[in-house]
Amino acid sequence: MNQYFATVARGLETLAAQELEQLGAHSVEPGFCGVAFEGDRTLLYRVNLWARLPFRILVKIHEFTCLDAKDLYRGIQSIDWLNYLTPDMTLAVNTTGKNDRLNHTHFTALQVKNAIIDQQQSNLGERSNVELQAPDVRINVHIERDFCTVKLDSSGNSLHRRGYRPAVGSAPLKESLAAALIQLSGWQPDQMFYDPLCGSGTLPLEASLKALNIAPGLFRVRASAAKAGRFGFETWLDFDLSLLEKLLEEAKDSQLDTLTAPIWGSDRDENVIKQAINNAQNCGVDNYVWFSQMELADVVAPADSGVLFCNPPYGERLGRDSNLGAFYKLLGNVLKQRFKGWTAFVLSGNKELSQSIGLKSSQRIAVYNGTLPCQLMKYELY
Incomplete structure (x- = not known):
């Protein structure tokens, strides 16, 4: 079982937890602006395709004690990034949270990026480029008290952007x-x-x-000729195209x-x-x-x-x-x-x-x- 986290709007955590359970999630636990849950790769793809309430589905890959910038650098370097990222792939780092010594998200993101590309340069002699709009791998780092949690963003653009709504009024609801x-x-x-x-x-x-x-995710798939419209997991090294195609067919058949x-x-x-x-x-x-x-x-x-x-x-x-x-x-x-x-x-x-x-x-x-x-x-x- 992999550990996942769905980010949701404040106040909707319990409702989102119910939706995730209906989609087959295990060990569902609502938190602040999100819901932790467990499942396999099939569930990850299914939730991205079907969930109507979350913004992003994050995949936890590591957690470590982190008091300062040195701890952060060492902890990020302890991850074997070759499992997730090759030098010809682009990356972006998004950071949330803070502690006493890591209280500036831009600095934290820079430290994470440096740790990753330094590992690539040391092991491979080349590095990934940063791409903020449509990266191949979007890395989410959360600092809370003395801990750092590292997750990969499987959704790409926020899931609330279904893809069917280029035309909106003056103050549209998400x-x-x-x-x-x-x-x-x-x-x-x-x-x-x-x-x-x-x-x-x-x-x-x-x-x-x-x-x-x-399934709301079907509109994104139809628009995925544009790289920015894809699910985040579609550019991952372990992407299973046949599994996604199977889930898409099931979704279309159930309409x-x-x-x-x-x-x-x-x-x-x-x-x-x-x-x-x-x-x-x-x-x-x-x-x-x-x-x-x-x-x-x-x-x-x-x-x-x-x-x-x-x-x-x-x-x-x-x-x-x-x-x-x-x-x-x-x-x-x-x-x-x-x-x-x-x-x-x-x-x-x-x-x-x-x-x-x-x-x-x-x-x-x-x-x-x-x-x-x-x-x-x-x-x-x-």
Whole structure:
């Protein structure tokens, strides 16, 4: 069994642990902004292909006592890097954490890089080049108190970048957060899903991927002609192409070709609706998800029951708008008057604005949208 670590957004550790267990992970332990777990190479590939919540899947290769720069250099040199890296391969070093004597991440990364290339020069007479954008091997070093943990990043670009969304609105949700919100809500594919403030479509699209059992990693594989789009493990020395191809075929075979309930999105901005449709085409779900241009004031329930989701602007990043209070009041009125029999979930990072909705929430779940603390508010509409 190899030791792995999935990095996730703060507050989603327990939810991500559940997802990893469902994918077959062993010894799953949620931590801070991540989940430790164990498994074989098949699991590593499967998690990168299927997991909807993590950012990166890291593979632990070494851990050692590390008080200062000398300890760090010696510990990195104790690893036989020929098992992971040849001089014709590029590398990048990412560092997190610190202790009393190693408190500057740039210096730590430089020391790690020097230890690796010095070993290569000594043993082989040549060295790897540094490539920050799309390296063959991305090395993650974490300093915590008196210990250093060395991991390899198997994901390449963050997994939240599915690859289907070149077009985004002004303040888009990360795909992984959208998937987490849907998971937190308990929405099931046999319930209608509607987002009346859908922007470039992230929430309806993530719902459609879940409902149709589409692995989010498939979009990255389709775009992998560009090196930057590949999974990190695809450039490793031990990469098993036949195993990945087998898992890809299984993923494609498990996709569903019908929705059991409609998935809709609408927005007042015609341009972002065009973006949403384009993103749906990139997903291959444009025949399943319905998008339309519509003012919030004109929105009515398209069915007797369902789940409504929305992420209204909350005065951050998009700028503070004096009309936002009135907008939230309108949202509350639309929900109260036109969506009886539905359950609504509203993500808000502004407590004052959320009170303008004028409805009593039955549940509030704390989440983070990036670094911004938010609440996912649940409304039972009778």
